[in-house]
Amino acid sequence: MSERDWKKERWLVPALGLRAVLFGFVLTLGLLSVDVPTVLLWCGLLAVASIPATIAGTQPILGRAGRLAEVIVVVLGTLSTDDGFGWLLPYLVASIGGAAIFGGIREDVGASGDERGNLMARYPGLIEAAVLTLIAAVALGGTAVATGGDDQRLFAFECALAIGFGVIAAGVGHWLRSLLHAEVPSGSQPYAEAAALLTQLRAVARQLPGGTLDPGGIATDIVQRLRGITDADRAAVLVAGGNRLAVLAQSADDRVDWETSLPSNAVMADAWADQQPHTDNASLTRSTSGPVSALVVPLIAERRTVGLALAECDEPDRFTPEIIDEVVSGLGTAALRLETALLFDEVRSLATTEERQRLAREIHDGIAQELAMLGYGIDHALAQLPEGAGESAEQLQELRDEVTRLVTELRLSLFELRSEVDRAGGLTTAIADYARTIGASAGLRVHLSLDEGGARLPAATEAELLRIAQEAMTNARKHARAENLWVTCEIDPPYARIEVTDDGKGLGGDGGDGRYGLTIMSERAERIRGSLEIRPRQPHGTTVAVLLAASARPGSVSSEAVRE
Incomplete structure (x- = not known):
């Protein structure tokens, strides 16, 4: 529920209750002071006139028109009754009080102090209440001036009574309106605002044609x-x-x-x-x-x-x-x-990063801990076996080795999920750190050729390039059975080239997992308007290269190259 809706619902029921009580009061007062047909006539007109202000009190047009109609009916009914002593006037509290509470609520609720800097914007409800009071006072006061004798005194008294009711209703209504501006409960407001913004973002993202959110x-x-x-x-x-x-x-x-x-x-x-x-x-x-x-x-x-x-x-x-x-x-x-595309890219990157961190936490606290406990259990079982249990010991040891392999894979997956491009270190630093970790875990000899100048690519682009490089190196470690891994990074924004080469068995014997990884890399490259090339390496092995902004490819490199 939005702040505006919450405030409307908070005060709408009490306002309707006050209107009903006042309507019953003037009806009873009229029956005690004037004849029944007159009471039924003016109360019926008042009931009809109050419909817009009752069902749409917060609307700037219907609400104001309804309250004005109520005041007009009250004034006309008072002027047409000679012996009722203003029996309809108490109903002005409902009309004028409603104006003070709900007048201009659509423009005012949730606005900042700067946006309510002038009088009309700061007190729209109070000004509407003053206008309605003035209309009633002028009508009754003008009639008092135009008449004489007892009628003049009666209308003057009724004019003063109308002003009094108006002032009281406006003051009380303005005080209630200040309560109306109380904050939504602090626990729900940020979530309500975030939900509204994300809903709008989802609708915009679905309506915009393809490619229009690509920075x-x-x-x-x-x-x-x-x-x-x-x-x-x-x-x-x-x-x-x-x-x-x-x-x-x-x-x-x-x-x-x-x-x-x-x-x-x-x-x-x-x-x-x-x-x-x-x-x-x-x-x-x-x-x-x-x-x-x-x-x-x-x-x-x-x-x-x-x-x-x-x-x-x-x-x-x-x-x-x-x-x-x-x-x-x-x-x-x-x-x-x-700017819209950049903001959308940032929101998507933040959501992706948070989801990767959440997955990393769940894996670490869940299956990784359970596998570690399983390994400890197998170690305990091995220690309890008698010396003559050769075949059983071998089977348990094979199982223990498999658990160790799975724990190693999970640790590398956690490292990959948590790896991000440090805005201080740069893309090449993040890729080099991952390559060294991969090499140390798999016994690969890693050869790095890194070239990155002072300029930076957009954060979302760097994140996608890092994921492509990670997937290429993971494929080489898991499927290629390679001994050497060559990683080349050349960054000269908006141009970038990242190349991962291994001396493994090549693509011919690659399984389904590796093919799925190639598909993921291709989708990531397409997302950043890059091109992915996968080619065999002679005499054996595979090269995966992603190229960004090929038309901006430098003819010479002036930044310092780091080779390892």
Whole structure:
């Protein structure tokens, strides 16, 4: 239940009860003071007029119209009765009090203090109550002025009575409205809000056409539009990625080493901060020398800087104000689409990480502990066997070896489930740690060739690449019967190449588990717009390679390579 619904249901029943009590009170008062036909007539009209305010009191249109109709009926009934001494006036407490409680509730409930900064927004119910009181007072007071004698005194008294009822109802109603703004019980509010947001996210994810929640695809489209409008030699889209910006997509004829640190480039830092396009004759890359034309366009979504669109030409002063305006107009809603895709990617990554951690905990606390106890039981049984039980001892020892193997497999599975890319260490560090663990457990000789510059890939992309590398190394350990494992990582965002090669028996004798692993790797590569290649190694073995952003493949590598 949402906060708004909870508050409505909390006060709706008491408000309806008060309305019913007041209706019964004026009906009884009327029967005691005026004739029955008059009472039935005006009470019947009042009952009809009160229907909208009774069944839809929180609605901004029906509720207000119903309360206004009630006040009009009360005033007309009071004016038309000469000897009733305002028998209908007590019902104003229901109408005016309801206005003070429920007036403008849809716009007001849950709004922050800034959103209720002006008088109309802060006190919509109290203002509506004051207006209804004023209508009743003006009608009765005007009639008192227009009449004379005893009628004048009677209508003046009824006008004062209406004002009194209105003030009391407005004050009490406003106090009740402050209680209406009490927080939902603290234990349920975060879950209610989270459930509402996740429900909306699920609906959006199902309605959007395929591919529209892919940050890489959206960034590639932005780069293509940027180059098409500006005729730039180089273009890229950078988004926030830890301490540095992450190159989400780029387009260039040669290798480009984009600057990804905002403090190192004043133009990029200014564009990010003031959310305005900036131009300069200094390069936005670390691999380009000489004067250039540089353009930085911030990608703004709902007043937030999502990323930067960069364009460079080798000729100075190419980006005129007309071109800049065309770029800003041409990108349109791309920033909002990009932020939506990034948020969806982050939510999916968080959910995946949490599920992997949950599985790891369940395996560790469940089957892993039970297998360990089984191993201890077998050890105890072996110790109790007499010296002459040769065949039985051999069978128990084989069983103990199998349990040991299963425990080792579970430990490696736990390590894989818990392995994540450290934002400080990088993707190559995570892959190297896993390769060393695999090599130590399986007796493989691991050969590492790691090449990663300062720029980072998006976190979700790094996570998928890590899982692909893990699956490839696991297949080599479990199915290939290899002696050597070669792991090559080359990261130059948005380009990446990860290659895992073994000298095992190859794919010919691979079983169903290995084939399923290949399918999983292919699905992961497709998810990040990469390509997966599986080929035999001569004279024997298998190579699994995943390639990301092949068009951005560097011609030369400037970052320091680590070989082991």
